[in-house]
Amino acid sequence: MSVRSFSRTIIRYATFSTVILVAVFSVFGQDPNLQYSKLGTLNHAGMKQKTELEKWQEDLHFLAREMPKRHKNLFHTISQxxxxxxxxxxxxxxxxxTRNQAIMEFGKIxxxxGDGHTTLWTVFDREAKFNRLPIVLYVFKDGVFVQSTSPEYKNLLGARILKIGDTPIEKVIEKIKPYISIGKNNEFRLKTWVPNYLISPEVLQALKITNDIEKTPxxxxxxxxxxxTELILDKDIDRxxxxxxxxxxxxxxxxxxxxKKDERFWFEYLKQNRLLYVQLNNILDKKNKTLRQFFEEVVVFAKSNDVEKFVLDIRSNxxxxxxxxxxIIRxxxxxxKIxxxxxxxxxxxxxxxxxAQNLVNELEKYTNAVFVGEPTGAGPNHYGDARPFKLPNSKLTVRVSTLWWQDVDPRDTRKWKAPDVAAEATFADYANNIDTPFKAILEYNPQKSLDDLLTETEQTKDFKSxxxxxxxxxxxxxxxxxNIEGRLNRFGYMKIFYRKVDLAIEFFKLNTELFPNSSNAYxxxxEGYLINGDKQLAINFYEKSLELNPKNRNAxxxxxxxxxNKK
Incomplete structure (x- = not known):
């Protein structure tokens, strides 16, 4: 594999830290007491200087003061x-x-x-000076695997991680999860970033997953x-x-x-498949070509050639x-014809x-696209446009969201845009150069959408089928x-809106049969029975809903x- 090809692979499939931060900043040059001793035990000889503890306390006060001032709505998920x-x-x-524990706790706050743009990326921040082990990990459909290594650890290539220290990898990820900004509990946002934390000795030691910074089992x-096996932290390794x-x-x-290509946007025509493939890796112009000019070229090509399928690839965007x-939308x-x-x-x-999530929202609203692959890393409505500020002493960079992007219905609380066709790569797929989503597109057989099925049943009334x-x-x-449950639920409420309450009740009943543990379905x-005037059945099913979820305040x-009223 060429150097260029290897670089492309890391950019696309490896996690962000291994792409951007090719230089790793070692803390070995620092006083080890400063890095790993408890902050309360560190003092300066000069009485006029602040202690390390005082500096961190000052940073914490600054963080607590500035975040509410700078964020569009800091308390959208947690209360003040x-x-x-x-x-x-x-x-x-x-x-x-210790210093690394303090940094992690700041990141946790x-x-x-609760939004993906409000961040303190502890493993990426230059001032944190966290190290990385000489491997790259990726969370595939079938587990966490070693995707690439330095030559010294080539025997680990393709291995599946079972434990770090004595802790199973699933529990390690759960321990790290609260320290990563993933928005609405978006597990795919977590999968994007957690590999970077799994290979940081400072993170693992701070969370008491391991004991020794220099050796990680x-x-x-x-x-x-x-x-x-033990991975040894080596500051001289080829990064x-x-x-x-x-x-x-x-x-x-x-x-x-x-x-194939490491470019911001490009396209290729696969004549044998009559397929036009367009890859868009950023929503930005090139120096020599705007995005608008590029898509004008794409449209002209598609109109003048035999194109049966059109693929827009934004998985890395x-x-x-x-x-x-x-x-793009225009x-x-x-x-x-496409x-x-x-x-x-x-x-x-x-x-x-x-x-790119905003683009997905518009594609979902204005086109007939079939979405293939994994869920996206953000919800349709989300906070964004992050702006940075630095903490005064540690110089750590905190970013906070300054805008609320409401592209869809305000009641849409999805944590991601789900694919219409799920196509997740296993490690074997990846190692064998099998592009799982692209393969799914080539093999795609059209089927009726869920909305089509519900609309047909509205006419036939054949709920059993x-x-x-x-x-x-x-x-x-x-x-x-x-989200079949959510679609059924929304369809039922649409029938209520059009005063077809009996029909809505049938769809709601079907939802409880398919999802018997759903408090919301009951x-x-x-509510359907209440609107229809059957108060006793309404009471029965509100009680069932409350039994399944005692925190259901509406029920x-x-x-x-x-x-x-019954009394």
Missing amino acids: KEFEATVDELKEKLPKL VAKI FEIEKDGKTFT SKISWIHARNSSSNPTPIWL GGGSSGLNVA GLIQLE DKRGKLFVIIGRRTFSA LKTTLIAYKNDPVNKYL DSLA ARQLKKLKI
Whole structure:
């Protein structure tokens, strides 16, 4: 594999830290007491100087003061009281924390705000000076695998991580999760960033997953064998990754199309498939070509050639300027022969974020695209446009969201845009140069959408057949991330809006049969009966909803009203 090809692979599939931060800043040059001793034990000889503890306390006060001032709405997920209690708790803990523990706890406060743009990236921040082990990890469908290594650890290539220290990898990820800004509990946003934390000795030691910064024990599985190995932190190791070995090196298959070029945007026509492939990795202009000019070229090409399928690949698109999205949408809408279900495809994934999420929202609203791949890294409505500020003493950079992007219905609380066709890569897929989403597109067989099925049933009233169909639909792996319960629920409320309450009740009943543990499904059914005037059935199903979720305030409130009126 060429150096250029290797670089492309790391950029696309490896995590962000291994892409951007090719230089790792070692803390070995510092006084080890400053790095790993408890802050409360560190003092300066000069009485006029602030102690390390005082500096961190000052940073904490600054953080607590500035975040509410700078964020568009800091308390959108947690309350002000909860935020202040978290700050007070850290203030009490600071004297007993080491420097790396303090940094992690600052990151935890920022992550608790609950939006993906409000961040303190502890493992990326130059001032944190956290190290990285000489491996790259990735969370595949079938586990966490070693994707590339320095030559010294080539025997680990392709190994699945089972434990770090004595802790199973799943529990390690759960321990790290509160320290990463992932928005609305978006597990794919977590999968994007957690590999960087898994290879940071300072992170692992701070969270008491390991004890020794310089030696990190891993339990791994490879070729059917399980063994333990120690990774040694070496400040002199080649961090450029030019000499590193990659899992794709030994594949006999050609490089997949999505890894062919390292450019902001480009397209290629696959004549044998009559397929036009367009890759967009940022919502930004090039120096020599604007995004608008590029999509004008794409439209002209698509109109003048035999194009049966159009693929827009934004799986690696982390954002840019959402104002440029209009050029893309206008271009696709012009292609009437392409803008049809089964002809227009959009590949999305965990790194589809920010302005790219805005693009997904518009594609979902204005085109007939089929979305393929993984869920996106953000929700349709989200906080964004982060602006940085530095803490006065540690110089750590905190970013806070300054705008609320409401692209869709304000009641839309989805944590991501789910793919219509789930296509997640296993490690074997990746190592063998198999592009899982692209393969799914080539093999795509059109099927009726969920909305089509519900609309047909509205006419036929054959709910028994619909139930059978939806059970199969629910169990089909390609529909893994579709919110069938939510779609059924919304469809029922649409019928209520059009005063077809009896019909709405049938859809709500079906939802409780398909999702018997859903408090919300029973809450909706109760509301349907209440609107229809059947108070006893409304009481029965509100009680069932409350039984499943004692925190359902709507059910509790409605029951109180109904029982008072019943007396």
